[in-house]
Amino acid sequence: MTESYYLMAFIAVTALATFATRVVPFLFFERHTEHPLIKHLGRFLPAAVMALLATVFLQRSASWDADTLGLDALIPGLLVVAVHLWRGNALLSIATGTVAYMAIQQTGMIVSGG
């Protein structure tokens, strides 16, 4: 009983804390959407955050030892860029990169000596 009480309280706290971080801008900045600073951030922040997320998660997908040099993720990443610039089809770009990454990870073809 106390166990399930703890679990329910835990889930409620986690849910509320997560929602809090999402709702704060809407509570405190709602009246300032025409402000040029908010417009500036609204225009440039998404691109900056996307590039940031791509960089961070690309780095985390890669092995950075002396043999691999991160190529196990950098090659699929570059493939995504190339296919996307070539065809402009998001699904095709994502599928190509993901299949390449899975093949590299599962066969260990770049992770030398491993």
Place this chain on the structure above:
Amino acid sequence: MNQNVFKLTLPILFGYLPLGTAFGVLFSTQLDYAWWIAPLMGLVIYAGAGQILAVSLLAANAGLLEVAVAMLVLNARHLFYGLSLLGQFRGAGWRKGYLIFGLTDETYSLLTSRARSGDKHHEQEIDFRITAFNQLYWIAGCALGALLGDWIAFDSTGIEFALVALFIVLTIEQFKALRNTFPIWAGALAAGAAMLLIPATHQLIAAIAIVTAVLLIQYRYQSDSALEPEVSHD
């Protein structure tokens, strides 16, 4: 409309299903709770990194205050997401609460990069469905993983790269829409700086803080050099 929304959210499906499954497997192997708690968490919490962190906090029987602080810090990047969607969500009525609740990294990236018509109510309806579809994928993944435990026959090693590929594609789409590489370099360099200087658990929030500061400096610089404020058209 649902068919178009499904096509738009398909990359998220490929990202969320395996990621949700990974969470579910972790949940069922680390903890002794009933399997349906995992999709329940996907329903009421709906945060990838947050839920994965929650598993280790639950396993450690962490205090609720500690849990709250950990979640606030981990999810603090979401503070910045709402800023660019304030106008877009305005007047969304009963949908607005859910749109805000469902503002994950991936939903945010889809909502800010997709093409929009002038019909705001129609676009908000699409935003609402995109959010709901994405959450359904996530909940399905959580349930699947918790049920399957660790006996998945298909070797899905590496399929989580779909999320990386999605972020790359969305960066290119942002560039096409903006025709300006500055925010992209700023974001990538901020990420690089954070990864060099800061431990992994705080890298995202640190990088976002850095790039926001850079954009604020850029704003100051621009408004000093061009005294005329941008003319609003709406």
